[in-house]
Amino acid sequence: MLAMIYRSTRLSLLGMLLTTTLLGQQQADAENCYLCHDLPMLGVSSTDGGMRNFEVIAGDYEHSTHRNVICRDCHTDINEFPHPEEVQKVDCGKACHITKPFALTGYSHTDQRDSHAISSHGQNPKHSDEQNAKKPDCKYCHDNSFRNEILEDDLSKHSDHCLRCHEGEGLAGVILHVSSHSEHRSASASIRIVELCSSCHADQSRMQEFDVNLTQVAGYENHFHGKALKRGLDNVANCVDCHRNHLNLPATDPNSSIHANNIQMTCSANTYCHSNATARFSTAAIHSEPTPADNPIPFFVEWGFILLTAGTMAFLLAHILLDFGRWAVDAYTIRRKR
Amino acid sequence: MSREFLRFNLNQRLQHVFMFVPFIILVFTGFPIKFPDSVFGGWVFAFMGGIENARFIHRIAAAIMIINFVYHVLYVLYNLIVKRAPLSQMYLLPTMKDARDIKTNLRYFLFLSDERPKFHKFSYIEKFDYWAVFWGMFIMAGSGLILWFPVEFSRLLPGVFIQIAYIAHSDEALLAFLAIAIWHFYNVHFNPRVWPANKVWYKGTLTEEEMEHEHPLELEEIKAQEKAEK
Incomplete structure (x- = not known):
C-alpha cells in the first residue's frame, strides 16, 4: 500500500515534468518543410497506383516521439528544394542530431537495428525474398504515429509501465529519462504490445510459412500472464518481457532469452517479476498447449478432468431429470384422479 | 406444535x-x-x-x-x-445399503416400482455431497496453494506441478461449481418436494413429518431407543 502511494506521487511528478518539457521544446521544423507539408491532404500518386497523403499535421508531429528531430535527420537523401518525388526509405540506424545525454555522441538506433538484424525477425538468407519481405522491420512495430497525442489517462498508464523498469533508478533516472527524450518516451502498455505481436503471430497461415509454433498467442491468452493482462493487470509479462524487444531468438538458440540455459534468468530478471525464480519453476511451460508427445502429464490430467466432469455431471443431471420426471408424472396423475 | x-x-x-x-x-x-x-x-x-x-x-x-x-x-x-x-x-461413511438405495430409487424413477428407498441419517445423495466436497478440498486447496506460492513449491516439486495445479484448479473449480449450482441446489431448493428451501441449514431441526419422509430409518431407531429407555 505504501509503495502504491509512493508510486502515484512519482507519477504525478512525472506528469508535471512531461508537460513542462513539452512547453519548452525546440522547433522541429527548422528548415521550413511545413511550407508544403502543412498543406491539407498533400497528395502524391504513388508508383503502385494509389494516392498517398504527405501532409504532416504539425500539432500531431510535435506530440510525437521524434518531435525534436528535424526532418532531414532521417530523410537524409533530401538535399534540394523542391526535392524529387521519389525519396529513399528512412534508415533507423542513422545517427541524428540529438545527442545522448552525458555521452554527447550522436544518437542512433544502431544497437536496436543490429539486434533485430540477427534475430528471428531479421533478413535470413535461407528464406526467399518474398518471405523476408514479410518480416517486420523497425517501422512495422514502431509505427511512429504522428497522432501520438498525450492524454492524461494514457499518460498515467504509460508512465506506470515505464516505472516498471525504471523503479530501481529512482527519481533521478526518471528525470533523465523524461528530459532526454533520447530513449522511448511512451513505452506502450503491455496490452498494446501483445496486440502488436499478435497482429502477425495469431495469423496461422503466416506462421506456418515460417514454421513457427501456432499456439503461441492462444497459449499466452490461456495462461497466467495473458489472463491477468486481459483483466487489466499491466505489470504482467508481455511478449517482449520474456522474448526481448529486438533480439527475438528461438528457444533452440543458445543466445535466446528463452533457451533452457537462460530461462531462469529471464523469469527472474526483474524485481517486479519472479525475482527468486528457481530453475525448476522456470521449466513450467507457460504458454504451450500440452500435447501427448511433448508434455504428456498435463495433457492427460486435463483430459482426466474433462472426463471426470462430463461423467459426473451426466450422472447427476440424469438423476435430477429422472427424479423430477417421476414427481411431475405423479403430480399430474393424482390431479387427474381427483 | x-x-x-x-x-x-x-x-x-x-x-x-x-x-x-x-x-x-x-x-x-x-x-x-x-x-x-x-x-x-x-x-x-x-x-x-x-x-x-x-x-x-x-x-x-x-x-x-x-x-x-x-x-x-x-x-x-x-x-x-x-x-x-x-x-x-x-453415518456419512458409504455402505452397501447406499448401492441398494440407488437401485431402489432408479427403479422408482423409471416407474418400475412405487417403493422409495428408506434413508437413515444420510441418504446416498447427501453422502455424495459430503465426499465430493472432501475430495474437492484436497484438489482445490492443494493446487491453489501451489499457484499461490509457485516459486516456493518449485523447491520441492518439479515445474510440471505448476502446470498440473493450474489445470486442476481451473477444472475442479468448474466441477465443484456445477455440482453445487445444479446438484446441491436441486436437492435442497429446486426439488419440488423440497421447494422453496430446506431450512435445516439454519434451523438445525426437522419436524416429525419431515423425519418420516426423509429419514424414516433414523426416526425408527430414535423411537425404538426411547421405548427401550422407558
Whole structure:
C-alpha cells in the first residue's frame, strides 16, 4: 500500500515534468518543410497506383516521439528544394542530431537495428525474398504515429509501465529519462504490445510459412500472464518481457532469452517479476498447449478432468431429470384422479 | 406444535456457513480469471476494484475455507478418538445399503416400482455431497496453494506441478461449481418436494413429518431407543 502511494506521487511528478518539457521544446521544423507539408491532404500518386497523403499535421508531429528531430535527420537523401518525388526509405540506424545525454555522441538506433538484424525477425538468407519481405522491420512495430497525442489517462498508464523498469533508478533516472527524450518516451502498455505481436503471430497461415509454433498467442491468452493482462493487470509479462524487444531468438538458440540455459534468468530478471525464480519453476511451460508427445502429464490430467466432469455431471443431471420426471408424472396423475 | 428432532448442532451448522460463504466469494473472484473474456466477469472485477483486489479477496476466502476444513477434520477426529464415538455412528461413511438405495430409487424413477428407498441419517445423495466436497478440498486447496506460492513449491516439486495445479484448479473449480449450482441446489431448493428451501441449514431441526419422509430409518431407531429407555 505504501509503495502504491509512493508510486502515484512519482507519477504525478512525472506528469508535471512531461508537460513542462513539452512547453519548452525546440522547433522541429527548422528548415521550413511545413511550407508544403502543412498543406491539407498533400497528395502524391504513388508508383503502385494509389494516392498517398504527405501532409504532416504539425500539432500531431510535435506530440510525437521524434518531435525534436528535424526532418532531414532521417530523410537524409533530401538535399534540394523542391526535392524529387521519389525519396529513399528512412534508415533507423542513422545517427541524428540529438545527442545522448552525458555521452554527447550522436544518437542512433544502431544497437536496436543490429539486434533485430540477427534475430528471428531479421533478413535470413535461407528464406526467399518474398518471405523476408514479410518480416517486420523497425517501422512495422514502431509505427511512429504522428497522432501520438498525450492524454492524461494514457499518460498515467504509460508512465506506470515505464516505472516498471525504471523503479530501481529512482527519481533521478526518471528525470533523465523524461528530459532526454533520447530513449522511448511512451513505452506502450503491455496490452498494446501483445496486440502488436499478435497482429502477425495469431495469423496461422503466416506462421506456418515460417514454421513457427501456432499456439503461441492462444497459449499466452490461456495462461497466467495473458489472463491477468486481459483483466487489466499491466505489470504482467508481455511478449517482449520474456522474448526481448529486438533480439527475438528461438528457444533452440543458445543466445535466446528463452533457451533452457537462460530461462531462469529471464523469469527472474526483474524485481517486479519472479525475482527468486528457481530453475525448476522456470521449466513450467507457460504458454504451450500440452500435447501427448511433448508434455504428456498435463495433457492427460486435463483430459482426466474433462472426463471426470462430463461423467459426473451426466450422472447427476440424469438423476435430477429422472427424479423430477417421476414427481411431475405423479403430480399430474393424482390431479387427474381427483 | 409437532416434535422437533435435532439434525445439525450449531457447531456443524457454522461449519456449513464457513464453507459456503467463502465458496461463493471464491466463485465470484475466480471465474472471471477462468473466463477472461466474459463481460459479467468484467463487471464483477470492476465492482471489486480490479483484479488485484479480487486476487486478494480470493486468497482471504481460500484461507477461511481451508481453516474451516482443517477444523472439520479435527472435529471428526476429536469425536472419534476423544469422545470415542463408534465408527458405526459415522453415518456419512458409504455402505452397501447406499448401492441398494440407488437401485431402489432408479427403479422408482423409471416407474418400475412405487417403493422409495428408506434413508437413515444420510441418504446416498447427501453422502455424495459430503465426499465430493472432501475430495474437492484436497484438489482445490492443494493446487491453489501451489499457484499461490509457485516459486516456493518449485523447491520441492518439479515445474510440471505448476502446470498440473493450474489445470486442476481451473477444472475442479468448474466441477465443484456445477455440482453445487445444479446438484446441491436441486436437492435442497429446486426439488419440488423440497421447494422453496430446506431450512435445516439454519434451523438445525426437522419436524416429525419431515423425519418420516426423509429419514424414516433414523426416526425408527430414535423411537425404538426411547421405548427401550422407558
